[in-house]
Amino acid sequence: MKISRAEVEHVSRLARLTLTDRELDAMQDEMDKFLGYVEQLNQLDTEGIVPTAHVVPMENAFRKDEVQPGFTREQALANAPEPDPAGFRVPRVIE
Template sequence: MNISLENVRHVAKLSRLNLTSGEEELMTEQLNAILHYAEKLNELNTDDVEPTTHVLHVSNVMREDEVRPSLTPEQVMRNAPEEEDGQFKVPAILE
């Protein structure tokens, strides 16, 4: 598969890129080189290779969802810069 100069111009127009004629030619060459390199992958025999979604085996390590002791409201509010009605008071960021 080859990318033509017209293809590069069309994509540049869709992307709203103003390419010079030299840049268009350079992009055409570079895109063709990328496609030719990717075509080499078609030469590989992948008949016995199972499809994968990730190269390495990945599994989630989940802990049991259990009730544990937590801080009391008084302990939490000790770290508050300011407190108002049992809530953190912070500077307003919206008008």
């Protein structure tokens, strides 16, 4: 296996995903196959090749710092899972 069960669990914690034991097993198997497949990239010598992050040559995109119309508080909160006119309600963070 190119990836251990412990690594899969570690990655699921990094990704903030709760996975069941069965999902972790399946994920390990599929990730192992995928990592085996992408190993072919090592056949290519990429020494000195500049990586492409983006195809459009871009400078910083500046704009004037002007106030534009935005959402009202009501609009911004309209999709909140727990309605509260003051903000986004979440479980207690500080005990």
